[in-house]
Amino acid sequence: MGADRKGGARPRPGRAVAYAALGAVLLAGCASMPDSGDLRNVESTPRQDTRVRVFAMPPAEGAGPAEIMQGFLEALTSDDPDYDTARKYLSSDAARSWRPERSTTVLAGGPSIEPDCRAGAEPTSTVTCVLAGSRVATVDAQLAYEPAGGAYRKKVHLTRSPKDGQWRIDGLPDGVVMGKSDFQRNYTSVDKYYFASDTAVGSTGQPVAVADPVFVRSKVDPMTQMVRSLIGGPTRWLRPVVRSSFPTGAALQKDASGLAPDDQNRLTVPLNLQASQVAPRKCTEMATQVLFTLRNLAPTLESVELQGAGGHRLCDLSEERAEAVAWRGSAKSPENLYFLDGKHRLVRIPTGSTSTNAVPVPGPLGEGGKALDSVAVSRDEHTAAGVGDQGRSLYVTSLASGGSLGDALVTSQGATPADRLTTPSWDARGDLWVADRDPHRRRLYVMAQGVAKPQDVAVPDLSGTILDARVAADGVRIALVVKKGDKRSLLIGRVQRDDGTGQGTSVVELRSAAPDLEQVSALSWAGDSRLLVVGREQGGVLQMRYVQVDGSTLDGPAPGALTGVKSIAASEDERVPLVAYSEDDGIVRLPSGAQWQKVDKDGSAPVYPG
Known part of the structure; x- marks a missing residue:
């Protein structure tokens, strides 16, 4: 799959993730909200160099409803880890309750804003707008992709604060929405690995590894995202026929982030587990799942060490041993x-x-x-x-x-x-x-x-x-x-x-x-x-x-x-x-x-x- 493989390889499309951050770029190309006429697209951001980190701008002082809507949609396509900039376009209550991780809706050409936003009882202080578009796919909370069709229409409510006169969004659906080109720039497909529930091969009874593809934000700590997703279990569609060696309750330690191989191409994964909770064979299988999964993102990764609570080593595993632990096509x-x-x-x-x-x-x-x-x-x-x-x-x-x-x-x-x-x-x-x-x-x-x-x-x-x-x-x-x-x-x-x-x-x-x-x-x-x-x-x-x-x-x-x-x-x-x-x-x-x-x-x- 990667540069370390021997000759004769055909390139695998769309799998590698580049980590270099070349600069912060303000998103551009979004149309302003017209005063009348038909639907107008808030255009998807043109395709960017995948190595460039993209960040949005916070709302400007005195921005009107049209600018707030436009800026919020731009912020959804940025590389803010927790959508911090997007939350600045929301009221304080909405910012606390909004759950962007619930889903990602992919539209063919980016979301459109209905031009005639319906005014509330007090036209000067509330506005209701509608986001619309043609659905291409959805990515759910498990990061599983599913093709989708049909129309997309969601209401967004804006209020002007009586204290400072600033417009903010105070009613919106959970999840994020973006155009297809923005989705392709922001997300990458990665296989995470589990084991077939009832299959073993060879004289030693090797379990068979099964790939479970998911989409992660490619420039927002993708390795940590993938380990969390892996430990969280297989996607709903695959779950009935596979098993995971991670025990119930397993998780990354609370402060874990920025997982990446060291200069020896070795990755350490800190877990919340005690050594007494993990049998040696299960630990080896857990490490195999991690290594198979993360080599999608880091093809030169050579070994994985799982650490338990208190920094104690649970087990480690080299790439060569992993291939002997599980059969993989x-x-x-x-x-x-x-x-x-x-x-x-x-x-x-x-x-x-x-x-x-x-x-x-x-x-x-x-x-x-x-x-x-x-x-x-x-x-x-x-x-x-x-x-x-x-x-x-x-x-x-x-x-x-x-x-x-x-x-x-x-x-x-x-x-x-x-x-x-x-x-x-x-x-x-x-x-x-x-x-x-x-x-x-x-x-x-x-x-x-x-x-x-x-x-x-x-x-x-x-x-x-x-x-x-x-x-x-x-x-x-x-x-x-x-x-x-x-x-x-x-x-x-x-x-x-x-x-x-x-x-x-x-x-x-x-x-x-x-x-x-x-x-x-x-x-x-x-x-x-x-x-x-x-x-x-x-x-x-x-x-x-x-x-x-x-x-x-x-x-x-x-x-x-x-x-x-x-x-x-x-x-x-x-x-x-x-x-x-x-x-x-x-x-x-x-x-x-x-x-x-x-x-x-x-x-x-x-x-x-x-």
């Missing part, structure tokens, strides 16, 4: 790229190789005569699942010489290949997922360890047909391309495992991960909380972009344009080149800092393990 580099050759056999090329010479995999999928339509390779690269017979049959077999293909594990009765099985997908548990698109028997299946009897997965919120299904490495989230009418949308669902109650496995609380794309045609997981998607907006052209699982758009470069894209392959490890199948060029790959390169003109269906 982005830390696991695939050994090979896989795809189907011109004979529809499974072949592979070592991931780090610049060669274009692919060799058949050992076993019946590479050495046998079975023609395949799509394939998925398990994350340990020991097993593969192939869909053949024009989408009718799913086979699972070992990637070892001498193995047999055996009988199909799943068979579809769909009338055409488009009505049959999707590309299969593996999670870290070794479970295999596939969907059947047969209109008469639409199903999502999971097979434990890739060999158990297919189990129906309930999707109670589903409205439409699953065209593609790709499970996340952590096994607690799944990405679905769903067709409803003429629209093909990208949805993320939470995987609820069978907990012994006989309810079975289900995918619940579907939410959009790419709300502005109407025709999603291909996808791949490309990080712990992001995906690479091919699709088009309404009336737009086909494009390839990164999206977050929470539906936010990452601020950064998209992969280079490529015509005729039918499928894509990315790895959670961001150092690995992107690969795609194009009707025009076959298998192509995108090394870091380079253009798309041809690999195999006759190849198709590229995949990395997963």
Whole structure:
């Protein structure tokens, strides 16, 4: 993810935070309140250099209601840690009761002020105005982002003090509101990490790390914000399927602020815990959560020390040990790229190789005569699942010489290949997922360890047909391309495992991960909380972009344009080149800092393990 990673990395958009404060800048560009006419925008601040700290000005002596409203909205987009300047535009009672941390509402073009503010019973002393706009998203008190639509209208009441004659806001909603460009300047998306509740991998039973993306104010002590958010627990959507090793009541010490690594790239985190409250293994897991989370903000961070009450050391942890404590998709580099050759056999090329010479995999999928339509390779690269017979049959077999293909594990009765099985997908548990698109028997299946009897997965919120299904490495989230009418949308669902109650496995609380794309045609997981998607907006052209699982758009470069894209392959490890199948060029790959390169003109269906 950072400069310390080895070569071959592709840049991750929108993740790093710069800490240098180059100066204080007065916000500009806000329109004054007109006396009459239609709504006028209080324009979003133009995009600033992300290293610049932005501060607003307090209200001027004798400022009228229009200036107070304008100045307050500007102050909401500043870098004041506690919105101290914004509170100066409020009456003393309103300043005490206003809770800006409750939410952030993001509007398409900044809030507008209705020009004809309605006067109260005493026009010279009270005014009621309305803020209006078109909602894009909200960030809640847990810092969780959610796309939103519809109109935004909130009343703001102003009063002129009888003592000094100054206008102040004395009635307003909790939370803050700002335009999209101000939000992108003020906030950054960061993954905090928890552990899947019921998943362990490997011979030592490593817990599986799960990324929970949130948005924090990028220039307002972001590390301390993130540790508080991490200790506070997972966001509501993810909470049912993950756990935290921080005990109930854990918190940063009251005076903790300004958390940052020292010159040895070591971070000390002061907690309110006694040593007797923390078992050694739990402490190590807590430190792992902190280190995984804060490396989003400080890529060179090498170790974390947790301190308890009184400054006593609870435990410390290096980056190397953390990777051994928990399994994390982005830390696991695939050994090979896989795809189907011109004979529809499974072949592979070592991931780090610049060669274009692919060799058949050992076993019946590479050495046998079975023609395949799509394939998925398990994350340990020991097993593969192939869909053949024009989408009718799913086979699972070992990637070892001498193995047999055996009988199909799943068979579809769909009338055409488009009505049959999707590309299969593996999670870290070794479970295999596939969907059947047969209109008469639409199903999502999971097979434990890739060999158990297919189990129906309930999707109670589903409205439409699953065209593609790709499970996340952590096994607690799944990405679905769903067709409803003429629209093909990208949805993320939470995987609820069978907990012994006989309810079975289900995918619940579907939410959009790419709300502005109407025709999603291909996808791949490309990080712990992001995906690479091919699709088009309404009336737009086909494009390839990164999206977050929470539906936010990452601020950064998209992969280079490529015509005729039918499928894509990315790895959670961001150092690995992107690969795609194009009707025009076959298998192509995108090394870091380079253009798309041809690999195999006759190849198709590229995949990395997963």
